[in-house]
Structures are given as C-alpha cells and as structure tokens.
Amino acid sequence: MKFLSNNALERLREGAEAPDLAGTRYRLLERVARGGMGVVYAAQDENLQRRVALKVLDIPGTDGDLPSRLVREARVLAALEHPGIVPxxxxxxxxxxxxxxxxxxxxGRRLDKYIESVTSIPDRLRLFLRICDAVAFAHAHGVLHRDLKPANIMVGPFGEVLVMDWGLAKILRSGNSHAARGVDPEATILEKPGQQAVVCAATEISVATGHGTVMGTPGYMSPEQARGDVELLDARSDIYSLGALLRFILTGYLEGVSAPRAARLDKSLVAICAKSTAASPADRYPNVQEMALDISRYLDGLAVGAHRETILEKAGRFYRRYRFFILLIAAYLAMRVLILLFLHR
Structure with missing residues (x-):
C-alpha cells in the first residue's frame, strides 16, 4: 500500500479548497496565505487588468456567522482610507x-525580515512612527487592530509601510465615526488569514475563557486581551502591542530584558517600551499620539515623558543634540589659547 506524502496531501487540499471564480471578474493565480478562517489568493482582475489579493472562506457552504464576519471585516477595511492600510x-x-x-x-517584505536591513536606530524609529500613524488613524475611527506584530506589518518596494491583517479588529462601542456605521458595534471579528509570526514562536491562538474568547498572538497581546476581557479593551490594548513591536524593532527580540542589544539601548527608549507594555492599562500611554510624541521627542534630542533624567543624562543629551556646535566652540577656544600662548612666548 502506498501512502501519499505530506506535500501531495497539501496539493490535494489546495485543489479542493481552490475557489471557482466563474461568473466573477477575477481569475485565480496562486495561493498566498492561509489562516484559521480562510485563504488569501493572488488573482487577476480581468476588467482592470491588475493583480489583487482575494480572501475567501476556505470551506464551501460555510454556515454560522463566518460569512457575515468576513463582510464586516471588508467593511471595516473599506472605511479606513489611509496610506498605511490596505484598501x-x-x-x-x-x-x-x-x-x-x-x-x-x-x-514587499514582512517587518521581521525587512528590519534586518535597517541598521540605524533612528531609521527604525521613523519606520515605527509610520506604523503608529496608521494605528492612530484606525483608533480615531473607532477600530482596534488587536493583532499588531511583525508578521502583520509589510514594507513595500518603495518604502511604504502597511498595517495588514485586520481580521481580529474590534469596533469600539464609543466609536461614532463612519467606520462603525453598518457594522455591529459588539462584533469581535475572527482572525483574518495571514502569515504566522515567526518571532519567538508567536502564533495566533483562540481560547474560550470565562470572560470571552482569547484571540491574538502571545507576547504581543495585552494582559486584558489574554484574559479574554473583551469589554475592557480600548486603544491602550493596541498600545501594549505597539510597545512589544517597538521592543522587537529595536532589539530583534520580543522580550527586551534578556535581549543582548537591550543593554545598549538608551534609557529613554527602554522607558518608552516599559511604559507602553505596562501590565495595567492605566500605566500605559493614553493614546497612540502620546507614544509617537515621545518617539519624536527622542529623535529630536529632547526629553521624553516616559523617563525622568538625571543631571548627567541631561548633560549627555544636550551634548548629543548640540555636539557640532559644542565641538566648534571648543575648537575655537583651543585655537585662541594656542594663539595667546604663542604670542606671549
């Protein structure tokens, strides 16, 4: 008796799942990614002659609320018109x-792969600010991402930064924006298929608890999200994820305490990571803008709100910010002293 190899079984499975696009304007090209809720394919839009990504439920005749949740996900994305969010x-x-x-x-390339080519800390921070901009826009429209991690950030060929995978998005109750109109404000949308995180073995989970269903990625989801306290989630939950993401961007590790590069990080950056990933939401930044402001202040050589500096740290920061002028003045004074010594010999 012959047994099929795993590769052969996978090909058979792909063939069985492949959607029949007859009657649509699309032609199937190849499978791109798969997740617990569906599959993403590359397809050709025959009308506009362009390649698109097509997301479809992986099981024909799916019952329950999965179809309606997929539609909600599409509506949420359609309402978030931003350069950092896929239209x-x-x-x-x-x-x-x-x-x-x-x-x-x-x-493009996933952030966990792309970041290896970015050696400058300031350049990494500027990239992170673009992620913050997209997330802040979503929050302003009443939408939480709930699954921010390196695998869900793409950097395009022209340097564009895109926040992907909004399948776990949650509409905030207080959201009065157009993003929430036509969408169930109580909806907790299931995981959108995408590539799994490969950093620190982080994988998506879905576990039922006494409070609700835990959906997210360990290490990147906030403690309240990990407990399944869905009703308590607000912008500060995404801020926790952003803090974990920032730590990874700066060190290449999820846990910054044991990371070799963490010891070389400026204390202000360590404080920003610590504040954004505080166990209690009350101890985190109140919104993404405040976190981004601290990053911008650090890049400008200013004091950050997350860290109280010592006198020596203030002096060091002053020197780093005005080093050129300080060295120029020092060189001028040294020349003056040498000239005076020469004239009085």
Whole structure:
C-alpha cells in the first residue's frame, strides 16, 4: 500500500479548497496565505487588468456567522482610507456560497525580515512612527487592530509601510465615526488569514475563557486581551502591542530584558517600551499620539515623558543634540589659547 506524502496531501487540499471564480471578474493565480478562517489568493482582475489579493472562506457552504464576519471585516477595511492600510476593492459571493472580498495586492517584505536591513536606530524609529500613524488613524475611527506584530506589518518596494491583517479588529462601542456605521458595534471579528509570526514562536491562538474568547498572538497581546476581557479593551490594548513591536524593532527580540542589544539601548527608549507594555492599562500611554510624541521627542534630542533624567543624562543629551556646535566652540577656544600662548612666548 502506498501512502501519499505530506506535500501531495497539501496539493490535494489546495485543489479542493481552490475557489471557482466563474461568473466573477477575477481569475485565480496562486495561493498566498492561509489562516484559521480562510485563504488569501493572488488573482487577476480581468476588467482592470491588475493583480489583487482575494480572501475567501476556505470551506464551501460555510454556515454560522463566518460569512457575515468576513463582510464586516471588508467593511471595516473599506472605511479606513489611509496610506498605511490596505484598501478593499470589492466584496461578493461565489457560486458555492462562499463570501469573498478583494483588496490591493501588496508586494514587499514582512517587518521581521525587512528590519534586518535597517541598521540605524533612528531609521527604525521613523519606520515605527509610520506604523503608529496608521494605528492612530484606525483608533480615531473607532477600530482596534488587536493583532499588531511583525508578521502583520509589510514594507513595500518603495518604502511604504502597511498595517495588514485586520481580521481580529474590534469596533469600539464609543466609536461614532463612519467606520462603525453598518457594522455591529459588539462584533469581535475572527482572525483574518495571514502569515504566522515567526518571532519567538508567536502564533495566533483562540481560547474560550470565562470572560470571552482569547484571540491574538502571545507576547504581543495585552494582559486584558489574554484574559479574554473583551469589554475592557480600548486603544491602550493596541498600545501594549505597539510597545512589544517597538521592543522587537529595536532589539530583534520580543522580550527586551534578556535581549543582548537591550543593554545598549538608551534609557529613554527602554522607558518608552516599559511604559507602553505596562501590565495595567492605566500605566500605559493614553493614546497612540502620546507614544509617537515621545518617539519624536527622542529623535529630536529632547526629553521624553516616559523617563525622568538625571543631571548627567541631561548633560549627555544636550551634548548629543548640540555636539557640532559644542565641538566648534571648543575648537575655537583651543585655537585662541594656542594663539595667546604663542604670542606671549
């Protein structure tokens, strides 16, 4: 008796799951990624002659609320029109009853791969600020991401930074923006398929608790999210994830305490990471803008709100900020002294 190899079984599975796009404007090209809720394919839009990413539920005839949740996810993305968020093009239903939507096809590298080529700490921080900008925009429109991690950040060929994978997005109750209109404000949307995080063995989980369902990535989700306290989640939960993401960007490690590069980090950056990943939401930054402001102040050579400096640290920061002028003045004074010594010999 012959047994099929794992690769052969995977190919058979892909063939069985491949959606029939007959009757649509799209032509299937290849599978890009898969997750617990569905599959993402590359497809060709025959009308506009462009490549798109097509997300579809992986099981034909799916019952329950998964189809409606996929539609909600598409509507959330469609409402978030921002350069750092992938735009949605279309939503529909296939002949077998599966819901799908299409979005911009993003070519680029995941952050956990791209960051290896960025050696400068200031450049890494500027990249992080662009992530903050997209997340702050979503928060302003009443949407939490809830799964911020390196695998869900893409850097395009022209340096554009895109926050991907909004499948765990939650609409805030207090959100009065157009992003929340037409979407169930109580909705907790399931995981959108995407590439798994490869850093520190971080993988998506979904576990039922006494409070609710835990969905997210260990190490990047906040303590309240890990407990399943869905009703307590607000912008500060995403700020925790941003803090863990910042630590990874700066050190290459999820846990900054034992990371070799952490010892070389400026205390102000360590304090920003610590404040944003505090166990209690009350001890974190109140919003993404405040966190981004501290990063910007650090880049400008100013004191950050997360860290109380000593006199020596203030002097060191002053020197780093005005080093050119200080060295210029020192050189001028040294020349004056040498000239005076020469004249009085």
């Amino acid at each position: 949605v093009h279309d939503v529909g239903t296939l002949g077998d009853g599966r819901v799908f939507y299409t979005m911009k096809f993003v070519e």
